[in-house]
Amino acid sequence: MTDEKIHEIRSNSEKAECYFSKKLAFTLGPVELKELSEERNVKILDVRHQADYEIGHIPGAVSMPYEEMPEKMKELNKDDLHIVYCYNNYCHLGARAAYLLAKNAFSVMELSGGFKTWSEEFRFAVVQ
Secondary structure, eight states: OOHHHHHHHHTOHHHHHHHHHHHHHHEEOHHHHHHHHHHSOEEEEEOSOHHHHHHOBOTTOEEOOGGGHHHHGGGSOTTSEEEEEOSSTTOOHHHHHHHHHHHTTOEEEEETTHHHIIIIISOOOOBO
């Protein structure tokens, strides 16, 4: 994509509005997750490897490694809001898991920054 095309897109407030409305609808940060999990019933899914979940995870999260999702999805309730997280900002397991859930008609959001942001940057409690 050329610099001119990028500038054209950036100057289009309608495209920006569309992008950011989708980002806000399908992602959340640690503070929002903490508040949301206290307000309503959400299912927090840790899609990292089982061994990493056992070392530490977000309180209330269940382990559902990405590789096991096709089999384990049948245990989920489609009426729940599912929040997925993986390792960090650079990990795409969360996005892949969210895509898989959405493709199978589940309500889903992704935790921005993953477990690293939750535990290291915000220093929220973890279960060990």
